[in-house]
Amino acid sequence: MDPLFPINKDVMEGYYLYCVVxxxxxxxxxxxxxxxxxxxxxxxxxxxxxVDSLISFDDKQKxxxxxxxHQLVSEAALKSNLPVVPFAVGNIIRGGKSELKTWxxxxxxxxxxxxxxxxxxAEYNVKIFWNPSEYIVQLSKTNMELKLLKEKCQDKQSGxxxxxxxxxxxxxxxELENQAVxxxxxxxxxIRNCVTEFVIDKIKKExxxxxxxxxxxxxxxxxxxxxxxxxxxxxxxxxxxxxxTGPWPAYSFVN
Amino acid sequence: MKIDLEEExxxxxxxGLVMALLEIIQKMLEHQAIRRMEGQSINDEQIxxxxxxxxxxxxxxxxxxxxxxxxxxxxxxxxxxxxxxxxSLVSYK
Numbered sequence: 001m002d003p004l005f006p007i008n009k010d011v012m013e014g015y016y017l018y019c020v021v022x023x024x025x026x027x028x029x030x031x032x033x034x035x036x037x038x039x040x041x042x043x044x045x046x047x048x049x050x051v052d053s054l055i056s057f058d059d060k061q062k063x064x065x066x067x068x069x070h071q072l073v074s075e076a077a078l079k080s081n082l083p084v085v086p087f088a089v090g091n092i093i094r095g096g097k098s099e100l101k102t103w104x105x106x107x108x109x110x111x112x113x114x115x116x117x118x119x120x121x122a123e124y125n126v127k128i129f130w131n132p133s134e135y136i137v138q139l140s141k142t143n144m145e146l147k148l149l150k151e152k153c154q155d156k157q158s159g160x161x162x163x164x165x166x167x168x169x170x171x172x173x174x175e176l177e178n179q180a181v182x183x184x185x186x187x188x189x190x191i192r193n194c195v196t197e198f199v200i201d202k203i204k205k206e207x208x209x210x211x212x213x214x215x216x217x218x219x220x221x222x223x224x225x226x227x228x229x230x231x232x233x234x235x236x237x238x239x240x241x242x243x244x245t246g247p248w249p250a251y252s253f254v255n
Numbered sequence: 256m257k258i259d260l261e262e263e264x265x266x267x268x269x270x271g272l273v274m275a276l277l278e279i280i281q282k283m284l285e286h287q288a289i290r291r292m293e294g295q296s297i298n299d300e301q302i303x304x305x306x307x308x309x310x311x312x313x314x315x316x317x318x319x320x321x322x323x324x325x326x327x328x329x330x331x332x333x334x335x336x337x338x339x340x341x342x343s344l345v346s347y348k
Contacts, residue, residue: 163302163309
């Protein structure tokens with residue numbers, strides 16, 4: 001099996017960047033045996049790996065392995081309970097240690113601002129789902145317009161019945177969209193108060209009964225994590241399945 | 256604006272593209288018909304004639320897709336077009 005990071009010691013391409021931790025070097029344990037180097041710079045410690053080639057994104061398996069490796073290292077750093085600013089996957093500073101230190105010096109203030117932003121905070125991911133079929137059953141009993149349209153589908157000849165069927169589907173879709181928007185606003189307002197910052201993520205169209213209604217990454221103060229958890233428990237008790245994961249390195253909130 | 260078509264099956268890909276565009280036109284015509292029904296600007300006889308024509312168009316498209324085995328190609332093209340629209344909306348924001 002090809003190693004993820006084959007090193008030809010005679011050829012030095014650069015340093016792969018994992019993350020930067022706000023601590024002195026001696027507080028970070030357990031990385032040396034993995035080949036990850038810990039390099040102190042002023043008030044930070046950088047987790048890097050020497051590499052002898054640039055990353056090719058053509059090999060899908062290699063890319064998956066790289067992402068996994070990157071996540072493992074960043075999450076291990078996070079377990080130290082120290083502030084961690086993760087780099088995006090695939091960043092390499094070309095050259096040797098002096099080029100790396102030049103880069104660190106040049107970007108120190110920017111990293112400092114990012115560190116201030118995420119200190120004592122962590123990223124959590126929230127997904128809330130609903131079952132539109134249950135709402136459709138409710139609508140069929142309460143919504144007069146839909147009931148009338150459904151009746152017309154059954155009364156009419158084939159051509160008119162087809163158009164009334166399409167009209168019924170359009171009206172139903174409209175009602176579902178309106179309800180989805182109302183629920184999104186309701187849950188967003190509930191979550192908003194205990195979250196420092198939000199990034200709204202893409203909603204994946206699910207097949208089957210459960211559909212994603214809300215998908216956000218949240219930057220949360222560590223002492224607000226349980227409050228967010230309580231709010232999400234309450235939402236789940238109302239009948240809306242919740243997927244709540246974290247803490248993650250704050251990829252969505254650092255520049 | 257790039258839409259991926261399979262080179263090995265060019266006939267199927269081109270036909271799939273034509274069917275996808277036909278479906279979009281059919282949806283637009285249906286949408287227009289529904290608007291007129293809601294605005295009550297067409298009578299029952301017109302609704303019946305319009306509905307029959309659109310139903311026949313729908314059935315013909317479905318039949319061609321089934322006979323030519325291009326349903327997956329057409330779905331794929333719709334997804335690509337949806338992505339293009341989503342991407343344009345994001346850029347516009």
